[in-house]
Structures are given as structure tokens and as C-alpha cells.
Amino acid sequence: MPLAVYPGCSLTGSSREYMESVEQILKTFEIPYTFVEDWNCCGATAAHNLNRKVAEALPARIIALAEKQGADEILVPCAACYNRLKSSQKKMDEDKVLKGQLSEMVGMPLDNGIKILNVLEVIEQSIVPKLNEKIQAPLNFKAACYYGCLLVRPGNVLNFDREEDPQSMDRIVEILGATPVKWSFKTECCGAGFTVSRTDIVSRLSGDILIDAVEHGAQALIVACPMCHANLDMRRKDIEKATGRKFDIPVIYLTQAIGMALGIDHQKLGLNRHFVPVSI
């Protein structure tokens, strides 16, 4: 069965370069995929703060749609969407009554057996085994792999990598030729959704992340979350104002980094769309 891909709102808007690079590498490695048709918002931060039923129904509908398409795996590149989908899946697993109610709400049968994968899992599973032979331009820089909060936590829901000191991205980056640095802020909060309402908090938190990365010798930050990317890249001016320091360290999606190592044109990977120029 082909892999279903759920883009979510960010990957069609502010982070379209993430989607572009995901598609580039899926194509390069000849992994068949289809987008979830008629997809809806995952609920993001807002839904589960306001209405718990709706918060579960939104991801449930996405799961039901993907299952209707016959997919048994769904790739969710956005860390927040991934977190929401996994969380709803677990809730439905544990509560059959809820599952029935949600199935009724979304008006579709719900098997809930689909495997929800983040970008790292798909890469480790389907790309890493063939990665070495395809590398054209090994990356030659020190990289700080930044996982953020939603990709690995809470551990008992996601069951993916170790919560406090994840390693999967570091392993992949090493294959690409880059040197992953040991640093302390791998899973610290970037400020997330406060990017709109409290830029001051985001500037301070994201600033701390940049400082730690730079002080540990990193020349690039590698990320797998559109929210983290937005805060570290788009908010760079605010960060510089808040910290009183200049940073030229670029923020690159892992999929872009893979594309770079594969020798794919930077334009195709959307690297030109960043606020902080990628010149390494």
C-alpha cells in the first residue's frame, strides 16, 4: 500500500519548503505516496484547549480518511500534527466507546490500525538503508540536531527515541557526512505557538537554543518541525534584538539536509525560502 502523507496547514503555507524537500527525497528513493484527500486541520494547540471531543475528532477524521484510501502507514512531517494524531490514536485504542463516538462524528468507519510515522521514522525505515550509495555531496559541517518538544514527548504516547536526549536525527545527520555536536538544548522549548502572541518569550527561548548550539560549535541547526523552524529562522531579527547578539547560523530541515547531500538543487529543496540564508 502506498504511504499516505498528511501535510497539515504549515507545510502548505509558511513551511512549504519542508513539504517540497519531503517530496524530493520520497521521489529520489522511489517511495510511492499519496496525499490524504480532503484533509482537515489537526486541531493544533487550539482545539485541545477548548473542546476535548473536537480535539480528538479532527485527528480521527484524518486517520479515517487515510484508512479509507487504503493506506496502512501515514507520514506526518509536522511534529505538532504528528503529536496530535498519535495522541488521538492512543486515546481511541484505550477507549473503544470514544472510538465509536468519534467514528460517528466523522461519519466514517475507523479501524485506527494505521501506523502514524514522523519524518525521522520514515527516513530510518525506508531511506537510511539506501542512503550511503546515493550521497553525492557529503555535508561538511557541524550540525546541532534540534528535536524540539513535540517530536519525542510525551514518551509513553509517541514511543519514539529517548525523551530527553534523542539520537535518531544525530545518526542520520552523521550518515550525511555532517558532525552532530553534543549539546544541551535538543529538546528545549522554542516558544512554539507564542510566536504570534508573545514574541518576547519566543525570542528569549529560541535565543537560548541558538546560543547553546553556537557555543557547542554548531554551524547549522537541523530541525524536523515547522514551528521550531519558524521561531528559529523567521524570528531571527527579534532574537537578535532580545539577546543583543548576531547569529548567522542557518536552520535547515532534515529533509533539506538529506537533499543537499544527495546533490539536489537548492531551489527544489526550497532552501531559498529561508530568512537566514543557507550558505554552507
Added chain:
Amino acid sequence: MSRIGVFICHCGENISATVDCERVAREASLMEGVLYSIDYKYMCSDPGQNLIKEAIKEHNLNGVVVAACSPRMHEPTFRNACAEAGLNPYMCEIANLREHVSWVHEKGDATTQKAIDLVRMLVEKVKNNKPLLPITVPVTRRALVLGGGIGGIQASLDIANAGHQVILVERDPSIGGHMSQLSETFPTLDCSQCILTPRMVEVARHPNITLITYAELESLEGFIGNFKAKIRKKAKSIDEKLCTGCGLCTTKCPNKKIPSEFNEGLGTRTAIYIPFPQAVPNKPVIDKTQCTYYTKGKCRLCEKTCPAQAIRLDQEDEILEFDVGAVVLATGFNVKGTDFFPEYGYGNYQDVITGLQFERLASASGPTLGEIRRPSDGKIPEKIVFVACAGSRDPAKGIEYCSKICCMYIAKHAMLYKHKVHQGNAYVFYMDIRAGGKMYEEFVRRAIEEDDVKYIRGRVSRIYERNGKLIVKGADTLMGGKPIEIDADMVVLATAGVASPKAEELAQKVHVSYDQHNFYAEAHPKLKPVETNTAGIFLAGSCQAPKDIPETVAMASGAASKVIGLFSNSELKRDPSIAVVNRMPPPTYTTCVGCGLCVTACPYQAIQLEDIKDRKGNVVKRAAYVNPGLCQGCGTCVAFCRSKSIDIEGYTSQQIVAEISALLNDE
């Protein structure tokens, strides 16, 4: 012909307030086989017991049912009373009218009817009772103590001072355990070594104690009073009789960079080593996993150096066998390493250490000779943070329990630090301060008030390194959850106390139960704290759960007194409620077919298959045999037996069926 007496107790008002005791007595008197029936206010009192004794004599009763409280409470009382009146005590049964009736039901006819039914059941049971005699087993008056920490030392000394032989087995090259690693002890701040080492020497010199170090239990077979223990004495590669303990070999050994277990990895030792200067015995051993001769086949420098020619490189492990009557498990505990904590750096930061490591830093015999210097660069830390409950009380870490000793030792650590580094700052992150114990709370207050240790109620979410400082991120929950960051020079984690690494293996070897954390299970959490479910095996100290020195010593003395009690007779009397495989005259011999299901079912290894021989000595059948010394009367084998050949004495199928029939026939 049954001549049964029924005695209904009011238990003050406990029973009579809900059950019509007079009616129960009246109805009981009408039951078949009941000759005498009476109710009384306090049956367990002297006059009450006399009532039973008089009735037995007067009416020549051959069975007694006492309807009163739980048999757990007064069965022995009433059985003794019967015995005093000349009746076999096992002809007395208890109907539980208190816990099973009056305490759990409303007053009413149905309640009284249930009481009558219970009495009827027991009357029918007692009709099927047979007089039983206590089982006697011989006792070997020699104890095996496993573990030479303070618990094992105390238990050994107590048993030995009572005049009995003790075999004390220690896994490490020296006795002393964790207590020998400690600097000072709470709440008095007296030096741990100073109070411990005299005891260690006493053990070594005691005529009744055989001390075997660098050794482990290989196997334990047998049962209470009659165990056979095999001890593996690991090769020390020296002749202990010739060795004078001069230590010259340890100065010449070229392999000097081995992390010292005694110093918790903060110091080094050689391959041939004495773990610490006060070690008992004070003679070296060769660590075969590290020694160049054993790993690479050459060196032998110690052999050339030894003035007493005591080095024996070809020495092999020895298996020693002992008959013992009782076993004390005093195998102690361990603490989690810093690598258990991803959020505190996965053990990657050298200056994040465990409480036990801090003990070594603060100890005069430690790697820094008692100066508080951080491991990475030897600097004296100006800011030090102590994190309580590192792992403990944290279900997410799989450790739900409180490690009990940390609150106290953290207060002690912080004090010791402040006493040595006057200008330094000590912070403690804590959840609650648990200072229950004599002078304990006062001790913690002293740390806070006199020594200016800053206590912050909150947990540490993360520790990371920045510019040579350890940034400790936490929250002060008493200040409205205000986030706090402390740039510390050193962090001490009070890591959770956990079971010894080989605790589970040992428990399986000696057949004692253990909990999900591999701590050994006591027989009863309140009333049998030093016994295990296996008769003759006792517990001392933190192998049962984390505990401090006074508690360990008290428990060790408790275990010792149980052993001494066991050794006070040459024979042991036990409750005869045990499993028995039926035996009958030839040609059947027994209905047991020797399938062996019961052998595998028995949790106490009490059943084995034996040959049944005829008079000429020919084997005619192979059948199960229950060892009366080992059987605990649990009844698992009875449930497993397909041919119904096993019964528990006093609880035979016949008796149980009689009880149930009594209930059914009444309907």
C-alpha cells in the same frame, strides 16, 4: 459417635450487637452430634476458656466449635484450652462470626441465619477431623549469613554471641558493605568507619564466626533446620595463610588505573588490591578480569615482589559445603547511577555525581582525603546543588517508592560541605522532607537554620553544561512555581536506592519471594518483618527495602533473635497442617500415579517422587512424597492432583465437602 460442644462468643458487643447469639446457641444445640451449646460474653477470657475446659471434661466432648473472631486472632488460644482439657487441639475449629458476619452485615434475621450456617458448617467439619500431632524436625544449630555489611555483621555477632556457629559469606574482598564507604553518619555526624571497623574486627576474631570473603552462594537445598549450602569461594590468587597483608604487591602492580569500586569510581586501584586500608580481612585479592597475567599471560610482578611468597596465580575457585539450620539474607542494596537520568545528562557530566560518590569525596579515606573537590578538575565547588528524589517516588521512572534515606543524607552532605567550604553555597531541591526518626527532624532544621543550606521545594527538570558550569533548571513551588536556574559547580543526585544487582538470582536460589523491584518480601508487612515465606530464611537490612543504619541494625538483631529462637531446641515443632500423599495397603499402596504435576506446582520444592518398595525391597510404584519440613500447607498441589491423592491435613477434601454439604442440605 460425635460429642461436639459449640461455644458462641458475644465478643463484648462486637458480635452480639448484630447477631442473636442466644438463638445461634439454641439452634446449634439441635444440630446432629452437638451435645453441648452455650453463649458467653468473652469466650477468650479466663472464665470463658474455663467454660470450654469444664464442658470438655464434663461431657467428654470429642470435638469443639468456637464461634468467635477470626481464627488468625484466637485459634491458638482456644486450641490450647482444648489441649489443657485433654482434647487434641486439632479437634477444635473456629467459626468466624465477627469478621465474616457481625462486622460486615446489618443486624437482622439473615445475619443471624448466616452465623448459624457457619456454625453448622464447622460442626460438620469437626466431625471429620482427626487428631493431629505436631511435626518434629531436627535442627542444625549453625547459621548462614549472606552479606557482610552492617546488617550481616550485626546478625552474625548476635547469633555467635548466643553460642551458635555462624558462616558469614561476603561477595567482595572485604566485609563492611556500604557503611564502610560512608563519611559521617546522621544525625550525630559520627564517623562511619570509627563505629563500624571495631565490629568488622570483632567478626573476624570471633571464635564462633567463620568468615568467607570473595565468595558467593552457589546453591541452597533442604529446609528449615536442615539446609545444605554450597559456597563458591572465588580464587583470590593468594595463599591467605602465608600473606602478611604487607601490601607491597599492591605498590608494585603496574595496572594502576582501574576504577576503584570502594571509591565509587572516583579513585583508582591496582589489579592486586586491598579495597581500603581498614579492610577485613586485610589481605589482597587479584582481580582476574584486570590483571595483566590473566588477560595477557605475562607480568607476575606481584609474585616476584611478595616477600612471603604468598602469590598463587594457579589458584582455582573452591566449592565449600556447610550444613546449616537457618539463613539470614543481608545482601543490602545499591544506588542508581547518574547514567539513569537522561534529563541530568545521562551520566556524561563528570561533576554530576551520586550521593554515594559524595560520601567518598567527604570521607577522610576517600580520593580527595576528605576535601570536597569536584571530579572534573579538582576545584573546590563554590556552588553545589543536591537533588532529592532522583528517581525515587517517580512512577515515570518505574520507581514509585521513597528511598527513605536520602532526605537525611542530603541534609548531612549539605552540612558537611558547609563545614568544609565555609563561603560555599549549598542548595537542596526537594519534594518533601521526610525526617521521621529520633533527632532526625532536628538534624534537618540544623542544616537549614544553622548551616544556611538553601532548601527549595521543587523538582529539577534539567541539568546542562554551559561554560564550565552546570545549569540546574528547576522551579520553586513555594514561590508560585517560579522557574529557577542555578549555575552550579557540582551537582549531587540522591539517586534511588535499588536492589543489589544479583538480588533476583539469589532469591531464586534460596526460594524466597521478592517484589517487582527485586527487594525481598517479608512474610507479613507488620507482624513478620524479618521472616520470609520460606521457613528458616530471615531478612536483615536493605535487601528488604532501603533503610538506614539504625533500622538495619535493629532488623539484623531481630533476624538473629529469630535464628537463636529456632536454635533453642534440638528439634523443631511445626503445625501439622501440611500436604500428605495417601498411602494404603497393598496391592494399591497409594492412588498416586507419580505424574509429578505436584512436584512442579509446589512453590517450596517440598515434593519429590520416591520409590515405594514391597517387603522384599522391590520397587512397586513411584509416587509423590511431601517433605514435612518444607511443606507450608498452601494446598497448590491439592488443586493440581488429578487423582486426588494429596490432601492437606486438617483441611482434607472430605472435610471441605462436609462443610459445603452442610450448607447445601440446609436449603
